[in-house]
Amino acid sequence: MKLSKIAEILGIRxxxxxxxxxxxxxxxxxxxxxELSFLENEKYIKYLPDTQAxxxxxxxxxxxxxxxxxxxxxxxxxxxxxxxxxRYFASPIEIDEVERVPPQIxxxxxxxxxxxxxxxVKIGNNVTILHNSYIGDRxxxxxNSIIYPNVTIYRDTKIGKDVTIHSNxxxxxxxxxxxxxxxxxxxxxxxxxxxxxxxxxEIGSNVSIDRAVFNSTYIRKGARIDNLVQIGHNCDIGExxxxxxxxxxxxxxxxxxxxxxxxxxxxxxxxKIAPFSTITAKAGVSKSIKKSGKIWSGxxxxxxxxxxxxxxxxSKLLKG
Amino acid sequence: MKLSKIAEILGIRxxxxxxxxxxxxxxxxxxxxxELSFLENEKYIKYLPDTQAxxxxxxxxxxxxxxxxxxxxxxxxxxxxxxxxxRYFASPIEIDEVERVPPQIxxxxxxxxxxxxxxxVKIGNNVTILHNSYIGDRxxxxxNSIIYPNVTIYRDTKIGKDVTIHSNxxxxxxxxxxxxxxxxxxxxxxxxxxxxxxxxxEIGSNVSIDRAVFNSTYIRKGARIDNLVQIGHNCDIGExxxxxxxxxxxxxxxxxxxxxxxxxxxxxxxxKIAPFSTITAKAGVSKSIKKSGKIWSGxxxxxxxxxxxxxxxxSKLLKG
Amino acid sequence: MKLSKIAEILGIRxxxxxxxxxxxxxxxxxxxxxELSFLENEKYIKYLPDTQAxxxxxxxxxxxxxxxxxxxxxxxxxxxxxxxxxRYFASPIEIDEVERVPPQIxxxxxxxxxxxxxxxVKIGNNVTILHNSYIGDRxxxxxNSIIYPNVTIYRDTKIGKDVTIHSNxxxxxxxxxxxxxxxxxxxxxxxxxxxxxxxxxEIGSNVSIDRAVFNSTYIRKGARIDNLVQIGHNCDIGExxxxxxxxxxxxxxxxxxxxxxxxxxxxxxxxKIAPFSTITAKAGVSKSIKKSGKIWSGxxxxxxxxxxxxxxxxSKLLKG
Numbered sequence: 001m002k003l004s005k006i007a008e009i010l011g012i013r014x015x016x017x018x019x020x021x022x023x024x025x026x027x028x029x030x031x032x033x034x035e036l037s038f039l040e041n042e043k044y045i046k047y048l049p050d051t052q053a054x055x056x057x058x059x060x061x062x063x064x065x066x067x068x069x070x071x072x073x074x075x076x077x078x079x080x081x082x083x084x085x086x087r088y089f090a091s092p093i094e095i096d097e098v099e100r101v102p103p104q105i106x107x108x109x110x111x112x113x114x115x116x117x118x119x120x121v122k123i124g125n126n127v128t129i130l131h132n133s134y135i136g137d138r139x140x141x142x143x144n145s146i147i148y149p150n151v152t153i154y155r156d157t158k159i160g161k162d163v164t165i166h167s168n169x170x171x172x173x174x175x176x177x178x179x180x181x182x183x184x185x186x187x188x189x190x191x192x193x194x195x196x197x198x199x200x201x202e203i204g205s206n207v208s209i210d211r212a213v214f215n216s217t218y219i220r221k222g223a224r225i226d227n228l229v230q231i232g233h234n235c236d237i238g239e240x241x242x243x244x245x246x247x248x249x250x251x252x253x254x255x256x257x258x259x260x261x262x263x264x265x266x267x268x269x270x271x272k273i274a275p276f277s278t279i280t281a282k283a284g285v286s287k288s289i290k291k292s293g294k295i296w297s298g299x300x301x302x303x304x305x306x307x308x309x310x311x312x313x314x315s316k317l318l319k320g
Numbered sequence: 321m322k323l324s325k326i327a328e329i330l331g332i333r334x335x336x337x338x339x340x341x342x343x344x345x346x347x348x349x350x351x352x353x354x355e356l357s358f359l360e361n362e363k364y365i366k367y368l369p370d371t372q373a374x375x376x377x378x379x380x381x382x383x384x385x386x387x388x389x390x391x392x393x394x395x396x397x398x399x400x401x402x403x404x405x406x407r408y409f410a411s412p413i414e415i416d417e418v419e420r421v422p423p424q425i426x427x428x429x430x431x432x433x434x435x436x437x438x439x440x441v442k443i444g445n446n447v448t449i450l451h452n453s454y455i456g457d458r459x460x461x462x463x464n465s466i467i468y469p470n471v472t473i474y475r476d477t478k479i480g481k482d483v484t485i486h487s488n489x490x491x492x493x494x495x496x497x498x499x500x501x502x503x504x505x506x507x508x509x510x511x512x513x514x515x516x517x518x519x520x521x522e523i524g525s526n527v528s529i530d531r532a533v534f535n536s537t538y539i540r541k542g543a544r545i546d547n548l549v550q551i552g553h554n555c556d557i558g559e560x561x562x563x564x565x566x567x568x569x570x571x572x573x574x575x576x577x578x579x580x581x582x583x584x585x586x587x588x589x590x591x592k593i594a595p596f597s598t599i600t601a602k603a604g605v606s607k608s609i610k611k612s613g614k615i616w617s618g619x620x621x622x623x624x625x626x627x628x629x630x631x632x633x634x635s636k637l638l639k640g
Numbered sequence: 641m642k643l644s645k646i647a648e649i650l651g652i653r654x655x656x657x658x659x660x661x662x663x664x665x666x667x668x669x670x671x672x673x674x675e676l677s678f679l680e681n682e683k684y685i686k687y688l689p690d691t692q693a694x695x696x697x698x699x700x701x702x703x704x705x706x707x708x709x710x711x712x713x714x715x716x717x718x719x720x721x722x723x724x725x726x727r728y729f730a731s732p733i734e735i736d737e738v739e740r741v742p743p744q745i746x747x748x749x750x751x752x753x754x755x756x757x758x759x760x761v762k763i764g765n766n767v768t769i770l771h772n773s774y775i776g777d778r779x780x781x782x783x784n785s786i787i788y789p790n791v792t793i794y795r796d797t798k799i800g801k802d803v804t805i806h807s808n809x810x811x812x813x814x815x816x817x818x819x820x821x822x823x824x825x826x827x828x829x830x831x832x833x834x835x836x837x838x839x840x841x842e843i844g845s846n847v848s849i850d851r852a853v854f855n856s857t858y859i860r861k862g863a864r865i866d867n868l869v870q871i872g873h874n875c876d877i878g879e880x881x882x883x884x885x886x887x888x889x890x891x892x893x894x895x896x897x898x899x900x901x902x903x904x905x906x907x908x909x910x911x912k913i914a915p916f917s918t919i920t921a922k923a924g925v926s927k928s929i930k931k932s933g934k935i936w937s938g939x940x941x942x943x944x945x946x947x948x949x950x951x952x953x954x955s956k957l958l959k960g
Contacts, residue, residue: 093450095451110733114434114772116452116469128733131772131774132451132470132774134450134451134470148813150488152470152487166814167774167794168792168809170525170547173487173525174484176564178522178544184542185560186522186562202814202818205813205848206808206810206846206848208548208565227810228526228548228868230547232565240820240825242826245848246888248548248583248584250583258824263870264904264906266602268583281924282939284602286601302638310637313640314950315942315950317950318942318946413750415771434754434772436752436771452754452790454789470808472808488808493788493806493845494806494842500880506842506880526868527846528844528846528868530844548846550867550903566886568885568904570885620955622958629958630954633958633960634954
């Protein structure tokens with residue numbers, strides 16, 4: 001989409017020295033040439049000087065931090081404007097009746113007749129897909145993977161080898177993204193990224209893994225995800241991580257290798273959890289964990305040994 | 321169903337001056353002429369004098385509060401009797417083979433061939449319904465709405481315009497209603513109401529929204545509901561409310577406009593939450609919130625600033 | 641599978657006096673002749689002397705506790721070896737194209753055409769199965785039961801009479817079982833047991849009930865399970881138990897008759913909860929409850945009256 005068209009849609013006046021084709025929306029950090037970014041939260045000002053975005057939605061007072069060649073789209077509501085323009089970058093929703101690129105399917109696959117396979121899907125060897133699962137457009141599924149009945153895999157998902165996904169799980173539904181205007185109305189930020197599931201991952205039943213707003217949500221090699229778990233958009237779930245049932249992980253959080261999270265625990269968004277951390281059941285994590293290999297409990301969160309001590313002290317209040 | 325027949329089924333002796341056709345079960349407050357209500361919990365005695373119900377299941381000692389023209393069905397187990405009679409007011413479950421009233425479908429709809437459409441369904445213009453979703457009898461779906469794959473929408477659901485529902489969510493399953501007899505056996509209260517979803521609502525994946533026992537469960541305009549959220553029967557979720565992932569809201573609770581509820585928080589039944597309240601992640605709400613615009617945390621619940629202070633005090637116990 | 645073959649696969653040297661056919665893997669307590677068991681956790685040594693297993697994966701230092709006729713398969717990694725061999729005891733995953741034993745279906749059933757019925761399924765009289773549900777191989781469903789749309793029932797599930805299962809619930813998905821090697825890789829323990837649901841049970845929407853690793857996960861007569869509940873492998877949910885929405889119960893936990901568990905509460909694995917216990921919303925149970933008929937709250941868990949008192953004391957800290 002032409003940058004001048006974007007400016008026109010948003011009602012932003014801008015002097016574009018040479019017309020640019022904007023191919024994607026992205027964060028300041030990850031944007032490349034030809035991409036449009038935005039600055040809403042001042043804590044990301046630090047990423048402005050080095051951004052490679054071709055243009056940025058930004059308020060006037062911050063434009064001095066932009067690199068010389070980056071075009072500012074000046075607005076007092078960058079996040080709302082991002083939301084408004086995001087719909088133009090969404091993939092169309094295709095269904096049955098549309099002309100589809102036929103799938104590439106490997107050897108020895110067992111795919112039930114009731115399975116829906118979208119356009120341009122690639123399926124490896126020895127893949128099993130059971131009754132009625134939905135495989136969205138351009139999805140890839142590696143060798144030996146098993147998809148149980150009634151699974152929904154949205155478009156553009158990449159699934160590795162030896163992956164198992166249990167029934168009624170949803171991979172790649174929209175992340176929970178919206179901007180709220182001054183009247184309290186929520187404007188959807190279309191979620192144009194995808195989900196990448198690496199080799200040897202097992203995912204339980206009724207799990208929700210959201211697609212990224214831009215780029216990808218990652219589930220790394222060998223991770224184990226139990227039933228009814230929520231993984232927000234743009235999370236990065238490390239190698240061999242274990243998420244017990246009903247865990248919730250908010251958007252953009254990164255779990256290091258071999259992190260274990262107990263049942264019903266929750267982790268807030270935009271955090272980093274050090275490798276080999278254990279978070280016990282029902283804990284609430286609202287800050288990043290930097291030391292690796294520790295056990296953490298409670299909400300607010302304490303090191304497990306401290307939490308045990310604290311609970312002992314608290315229970316003494318009963319006798320006070 | 322004739323009132324005399326109801327009395328006969330329940331084994332209740334009653335002198336009916338003139339036969340009445342009972343068309344619906346309802347609460348004391350909401351019942352109209354031709355409807356049967358009940359009094360079990362004494363805190364609802366206050367609704368007896370003004371009820372418009374034609375008949376009420378009630379214990380003998382409370383009949384003096386009834387309006388003159390309301391017929392008492394005298395029983396020591398009004399709630400169990402309500403449960404027993406509720407099955408006679410349930411809609412039959414219809415399936416494929418039954419003769420169906422063909423749907424009315426607007427212009428430019430994309431509906432996958434595998435979608436099930438029940439009897440007498442009304443679908444607006446530009447509606448998209450993906451693979452294998454189930455649209456129950458007499459459901460209505462407004463213009464521009466999108467239903468992703470494997471969604472189940474039970475009978476009689478009303479969905480507005482510009483609504484999005486993500487995969488594997490369930491709208492209109494039975495509320496969790498039963499009466500328990502003296503032997504501990506649970507007797508189902510058939511859930512004969514429905515769900516109403518207003519315009520511009522977005523609902524994530526694996527969400528459960530239960531139908532009302534009588535009347536409707538409401539999701540008001542512009543609400544945003546994340547994945548794996550539970551909404552009990554007869555809730556009223558206000559305009560532009562935001563429910564983050566894994567929130568649970570028990571039956572008959574009313575959330576005012578623009579309430580925000582953080583991930584894994586829970587709200588008990590029969591409460592009212594004032595508009596513009598924010599309830600932070602993992603909080604537990606067991607009382608109504610009357611002041612609007614405040615932030616609340618923890619379980620038991622405190623104003624957020626108090627909760628922070630309290631947690632600081634608690635953590636000092638560790639050093640004591 | 642021949643015991644000598646198992647030893648060969650695992651690279652274990654063993655002197656087998658007479659070849660044995662191993663028909664099943666099982667716990668020390670439940671194993672019968674012809675079955676292979678294992679000892680990893682020393683707290684189960686007490687079950688060694690009386691085990692009826694024909695052979696046991698066990699470290700050398702514990703073999704002295706074994707009955708004389710039980711053959712030890714000596715290994716320093718019994719649990720990992722159990723995991724490695726478990727895949728050979730898994731049922732094959734069958735789909736559409738395979739030759740199926742036709743189902744036995746009773747009188748007056750309503751089964752939607754889109755329902756998938758596996759091999760050798762037995763369905764009673766007056767059973768209703770709605771759109772697109774999946775009924776795995778060798779499943780049995782009793783009279784008058786209702787399966788709503790998009791339910792997935794894995795192979796070998798036994799469902800009693802008058803059972804209702806709401807949409808998008810999953811019965812019999814794999815339990816969350818794996819052994820972790822010294823490199824942190826997880827090795828799946830194939831879940832070769834099943835789920836048994838007794839008469840008059842009602843199950844909400846988006847519920848996950850895992851199959852047993854060996855033997856059965858039980859849901860006893862008359863239990864009521866609300867939406868989005870998790871029940872781990874090998875649980876035994878007692879008669880008339882009530883599980884409110886978003887409850888999670890970890891593996892091998894046994895709930896006595898008429899236990900009530902409030903919304904979002906969690907119960908750890910391998911516990912016993914006494915009959916008529918009430919566990920309030922959001923509580924966390926990490927120890928068995930031996931006294932029946934009490935109410936319990938909080939995490940850590942207290943008797944409800946103590947918990948209320950404790951919370952009152954804690955809130956006083958604010959004024960300190």
